[in-house]
Amino acid sequence: MKYLGLLWAGLFRRRTRTVLTLASIAIAFLLFALLRSIIDGFLGGVQLVGADRLIVSPRYSIVDPLPLGHQQRIRSVPGVVEVTIANWFGGTYQDPQNFFPKHPVEPRAYFAMYSELIIAPEQLAAFENTRSGTVVPRQLAERFGWKIGDRIPIEADIWPKASGDRLWEFDVVGIYDGPPDEAAPDTMLINFAYFDEARQFANGTVGWFIVRVADPDTAGDVARNIDALFANSTNETRTSTEAEFQAAFLKQIGDIGLIMSGILGAVFFTILLLTGNTMAQAFRERIPEVAVLKTLGFSNVTVLGLMLGEAILLSLVAALIGMGIAVLMAPGIAKGIATILPGFGIAPQTLLAGLGLAVLLGVVTGIYPAVQGMRLTIVEALRKN
Amino acid sequence: MNIFSQIFQITLMNLRTLPQRWSSSLVIVVGVAGVVAVLVALLSMAQGFANTLQRTGHPDRAIVLRGGANGELSSVLSINQANIVASFPGIARRDGQALLSPELYLIADVPKRETGSPANLTLRGVTSIGAPLRPELRITQGRMFEPGKAELIAGRGAADQFAGLDLGAEIRLRDARMKVVGIFSADGGGHESELWMDLPVVQDLFRGPGVLSSFRVQLQSAASYPEFAAAIKADKRLDMEATDEPTYFTRQSESLSRLIQGFGYAVAVIMGIGAMFAALNTMYSAVSARTREIATLRAIGFGGAPVVTSVIVESMALALLGGVLGGAIAWLMFNGATVSTLNNASFSQVAFDFAVSPELITRGILLALLLGLVGGLLPAWRAARLPVTTALRAE
Numbered sequence: 009m010k011y012l013g014l015l016w017a018g019l020f021r022r023r024t025r026t027v028l029t030l031a032s033i034a035i036a037f038l039l040f041a042l043l044r045s046i047i048d049g050f051l052g053g054v055q056l057v058g059a060d061r062l063i064v065s066p067r068y069s070i071v072d073p074l075p076l077g078h079q080q081r082i083r084s085v086p087g088v089v090e091v092t093i094a095n096w097f098g099g100t101y102q103d104p105q106n107f108f109p110k111h112p113v114e115p116r117a118y119f120a121m122y123s124e125l126i127i128a129p130e131q132l133a134a135f136e137n138t139r140s141g142t143v144v145p146r147q148l149a150e151r152f153g154w155k156i157g158d159r160i161p162i163e164a165d166i167w168p169k170a171s172g173d174r175l176w177e178f179d180v181v182g183i184y185d186g187p188p189d190e191a192a193p194d195t196m197l198i199n200f201a202y203f204d205e206a207r208q209f210a211n212g213t214v215g216w217f218i219v220r221v222a223d224p225d226t227a228g229d230v231a232r233n234i235d236a237l238f239a240n241s242t243n244e245t246r247t248s249t250e251a252e253f254q255a256a257f258l259k260q261i262g263d264i265g266l267i268m269s270g271i272l273g274a275v276f277f278t279i280l281l282l283t284g285n286t287m288a289q290a291f292r293e294r295i296p297e298v299a300v301l302k303t304l305g306f307s308n309v310t311v312l313g314l315m316l317g318e319a320i321l322l323s324l325v326a327a328l329i330g331m332g333i334a335v336l337m338a339p340g341i342a343k344g345i346a347t348i349l350p351g352f353g354i355a356p357q358t359l360l361a362g363l364g365l366a367v368l369l370g371v372v373t374g375i376y377p378a379v380q381g382m383r384l385t386i387v388e389a390l391r392k393n
Numbered sequence: 394m395n396i397f398s399q400i401f402q403i404t405l406m407n408l409r410t411l412p413q414r415w416s417s418s419l420v421i422v423v424g425v426a427g428v429v430a431v432l433v434a435l436l437s438m439a440q441g442f443a444n445t446l447q448r449t450g451h452p453d454r455a456i457v458l459r460g461g462a463n464g465e466l467s468s469v470l471s472i473n474q475a476n477i478v479a480s481f482p483g484i485a486r487r488d489g490q491a492l493l494s495p496e497l498y499l500i501a502d503v504p505k506r507e508t509g510s511p512a513n514l515t516l517r518g519v520t521s522i523g524a525p526l527r528p529e530l531r532i533t534q535g536r537m538f539e540p541g542k543a544e545l546i547a548g549r550g551a552a553d554q555f556a557g558l559d560l561g562a563e564i565r566l567r568d569a570r571m572k573v574v575g576i577f578s579a580d581g582g583g584h585e586s587e588l589w590m591d592l593p594v595v596q597d598l599f600r601g602p603g604v605l606s607s608f609r610v611q612l613q614s615a616a617s618y619p620e621f622a623a624a625i626k627a628d629k630r631l632d633m634e635a636t637d638e639p640t641y642f643t644r645q646s647e648s649l650s651r652l653i654q655g656f657g658y659a660v661a662v663i664m665g666i667g668a669m670f671a672a673l674n675t676m677y678s679a680v681s682a683r684t685r686e687i688a689t690l691r692a693i694g695f696g697g698a699p700v701v702t703s704v705i706v707e708s709m710a711l712a713l714l715g716g717v718l719g720g721a722i723a724w725l726m727f728n729g730a731t732v733s734t735l736n737n738a739s740f741s742q743v744a745f746d747f748a749v750s751p752e753l754i755t756r757g758i759l760l761a762l763l764l765g766l767v768g769g770l771l772p773a774w775r776a777a778r779l780p781v782t783t784a785l786r787a788e
Contacts, residue, residue, distance in 0.1 A: 028674040032424075035667030039660065046656070068567055069501050069513070071466065071740070098467055105648070107737075166467040172632060174461045209469075259510040260735040260742065267438065267732070268656075271431050275664055278427030282671040285420050289678065 015318050022290070029286045030326045033369070036279035037330030040272065040362055042341070045354045047268050059224040061121070062231055063253040064217035067244035071096075073213030074243050076204075081237055087221050087230040092117035093200060095215040099162040099176065101152070108148055110162065110196040112203035115143075121218050124187040131156075131182025139202040143182035145193040151343075154180050160196075167207045176206075192353070219247070276365075284373040287319055298381045299389030312382040319374025320367055327366035331359055399699040403690065407703045408710065414682065420675045421711040422718065424668035425764055428661055429719025429757040434727050435657025436756070437749040439650040442734075445745040446646035449582035450638035452615035454526070457608040457625065460632040464645065464739050465498035470605040474631060478608055481628075483621030485611040492611035494523045497595050497604065500741050501566055504556045505733070512733075514555055515587040515741040516566070518595030526611050530584065535560050535575035540591050546575035548585035550744030554733040558588075567598050583642065586733070586744045610635075645738040665764055672768025676708050680776045687776050688784030697777040704776050708769025709762055716761025720754040 019026050064082060066072035082091045097110035115136040119125055127135075127143060135141045144154060154160065157180065164174045178198055186193040204211055221230045231247035238245045248256070258265075301311060335354055342352040411418055457478060462468035472495060478484075479491035486492065497518035502511035517523075521540065524530050538544035552558040552573075563570045571590065579585050596602050612618055615637070622635040636644075680687070687700055728749040736743045 024677055025674055028670045028677070032667045032670040032674070035663060035670065039663050039667070042663075043660065069499070071500055098463075100461075100463070104463060163461055165461050165463045168461070168632075256510055259505075259508055260512045262505070262508070262512070262732065262734050262742075267434070271435070271660065274427055274431055275660075278424055278664075279667065281423050282420050282668075285416060286671075286674060289417060 011314060011317065015314065015321050018294075018314070018318050019322055021294070025286065025290065026322070029283060030322065030329070033279060033283055033323055033326035034330035034333070036275060037327040037362055037366065038334045038337075039275050039330075040365065041331045041334035041354055041358055042337070043268065043272050043275075044358045044361070045338075045352060047265060047272070048355065048358070049352050058122075058124075058220075058250055060221050060227070061250045062219040062221060062227060062234070062247050063250055064219060064234055064245050064247045065253070066216075067235075067246045070215070072243075073210050074216070074245065076212050076214055078238065078243070078245070079214075079217060082217055082219060082234055085230060085233050085237065087223065087226055087233075088219055089222050090117065090121055090220040092121045092218050093214040093216075094118070094218060095200065095203070096166070097162075097164075097198065097203070098166040099164050101160065101162055106152075108194050108196060110198060112198050112200040114200050115141075115197070118197065118218075119184075121220060125184050125193065126187070127182055127184040131184075134181040135197070135199070138179060138181050139199055140177060140179050141181040142178035142196055142198045143184050144180060144196050146183055146185050147192045147194065148196060149180075149183050154183075156180050156182065167203070169206050170208050172208070218250075276369075279369075283323070283369070284376075287373045288377055290377075295384065295389050298384055299386050302384070302386045302389075308382045311384075312378045315378035315381045316371065316374045319378070320370030323366045323370040323373070324363070327362055327369075331362050335359075396696060396698060399695055400702045403695060403699045403703040404706045407707050410683075411707070411711075414679055417675050417678055418711055421668075421672045421708065421765070421768065422715040424671045425712045425715030425761045426719035426722065428664045428668045428764065429716045429761050430722040430726075431664060431719075432657055432661035432760060433720055433723035433749060433753050433757040434747070435653055435660065436753045437723065437727055437747045438732075439653035439657065440750065440753065441745045441748040442653070442743070443643075443646045443650040444748055445581060445585075445743060446583050446642040446736075447639065448580055449584060450640075450642040451529075452618075452637060452639050453612050454638045455610050455612060455618055455621060455635045456638060456641050457610065457633055457635045458606075460634050462634075465496075465606045466500065466740050468498075468606050470495075470607065470633070472603050472605060474633070475605070475608055477628065477631060478610070478625065478633070481621055481624040483612050483617035483624070485613045492522065492526060494519060494526045494609040495592065495605045496523060496607050496609060497592060497599075498606040499595065499599055503558075503564070503566075505554055505742075506556045507554075509556065512555075513735065513741045514551060515739070516595060516599075517584075517587050517589050518592035519589055520592050523589070523592075523609070526609055527579065527584065529580035529582065530577055531579070532575045532577050535573075538574055538589070538591055541594065542591065543569055543571050543594065544574045545571045545588050545590045546577050547573055548587050548589075549576060549578045550585040550731070550733065551588060551742075552576050553731060554586075554742065554744050569598055581746070583645075583743060586742060645736065648738060649734075649736055661760065665760060669764050669768050672708060672712065672764060673771060675711075676704060676769050676772035677775070679707065680704060680772045683776075684779060684784050688779060688781050691779070691781045692785065701773040701777045704773035705766065705769040708772075709765035712761045712765025712768065713758065716758040719761070720749075720757050723757070724749045724754065 066074055076093070079091050079093060082088060092114050095112045097112055099110055115132060119127060119132055131143065135143050142160065148154065160178045160180060162176045162178065164176055168174050169176065219234070221227050227249055234247045235245050298311060338352070338354050345352055458465065458468040459470055475493060475495045479493045484491045484493060499516045500513040501516055503514040504510060505512050524537065532546065533549065538546055547558045557564045558573055560573055560576055563572050593602070596604060610621070612621060618637045625631060625633050625635045690700065727747040730747045731744055733742050733744040
């Protein structure tokens, strides 16, 4: 700590250069925080994963229906605590660009299954008792300005009503939240009973089942037993843990995620070259100074530490500035890309990873000049001037 | 010496000394190359995806879906409706038969070659009219499937991306084993990411007889589309909508390609700002290294403008080099590379090639020149304003 002043003075020896270097590293970390969060949003931003929950989906394709009757039979499998249902609704709210998932569910059983979701008890009761009721996540309510009591029109694409009418109207009876520190939920929930009764076809079928098991360690066995129950029937199932289910779906995005990660790598490699170069240049100019330090009695190791410290300090300060700007920009960006990537946010882990990267960047760019500085003999260095 | 000759002389001298400063000059080249490579790669991805879907669409063909359906997957039609639609004006006829193809569109989970993880593959059931309706479809290996048999043909992109889709191989779809009897190309369009089978076979396997997703119709010409669409809309018995193919496929590609494009520009702009700071850094130190040289030139009568110009030209030349390098990297690494992703609009995998076009590279190089210009401007200004006497005294 006592050398902080010296480090600082060393950094600002050439102010323009330091400020410009700082700015370009800060930009790299700004990009890091934003890109990482976007990639996580697409690939890793896994929402609502419980180790004790399984998803029972149709064996051959997620778009096939499963009979509602499976629910009772799954319940009878040893190790199963609860089973509830969900379906895909599709549909359009005002404009196809306003995409968000809409799932018909059993109100009370769904919130019991996803007990991490937060809803006021009287709103849950209203959801249960209102056929055309819907509860919406807070981020959707804020995005579209919905309030309790509003009626939301949804134009069906898959599910017309029995009358052939494509317009469904749902009354907002509640607003729910996700657990803090996790990606915000984005699904509008509607009453399965109403949906199933009113739709034109496929009545009595569901999209998938959600199962809670008594012991996460036996989840694999329970999953196999569930699938065995329906093997060789016309409606075979594929049961996986919630994490596996989401991972399989996200893998479909495939190479694009890889390419985005590659870009992050390219950005960092470029910045590394740029800073490494500047650091080396700064060092060459300061060889006489290093000699003076050594003459004054600084040991080789201290010189190494000082030079390395300077590099790390530079990249840490830059990282803090860059990621600070990213955090300030995040709410605005989240609003702007709400249609394509709802619930965008910068996770604390991303910032921590960024700080780790900053230290690494400092070490990588600083180590070569630092070792050179350590090895420098005083006489030689003074003669270079 | 007139001003142009001064500019020319100083700039030339400047560029000739560049090799002495190569290590700091490299910063501009590498920084700008990174920005341009990222921009061109992302734009070529968006372009490649859009090209693929747009190539699927022909203006003299239309697709008919159930009203409100956003795509073939959410549309359900029946064969009885086909007979009504076949009588509408605007449809081309051959031997008195309307050129209308009833089709069933489904998706199945099939493992991808690369990851082994199942992904949504499109299955299309067609009758004998499905292929003739699309003259761009060519069997490149093997033969067409035979009606009524458990056979299929695979699009080039699908065969490339999905495991087991090799000519002569059998794959399991539901309870059936289907034989891959042919591989087809379709002018680089979206159909290349599909499996085609005989309509009754698919109906039998998946949905039961008579269930359809869409009708494709061959119009007499692109000009007969409005008449045909209006007839469908006006018929009260039908709840259907017709869309001409180009419009339909543009809609299908819009959201993903806009997303990638927007992402590409956003990243390139922010990264460009970073590269610009690095360029400023380099040019400031280039100017400071040449302080005495510049002062000497000024002292023997060279004007400020030639000095300014020479610094800017140097920075732009380096940026141009970086831009060309970045474009070349993007072209070498990505052009023609095939990737496949989930298109949310159709809920199925679409394979497409990156398209690094000269136009995109030009855009990248323009950005590079802009970065070079901005990065050179301030240092040039400082160079020109150096007081001659102090500058001459500099070390």
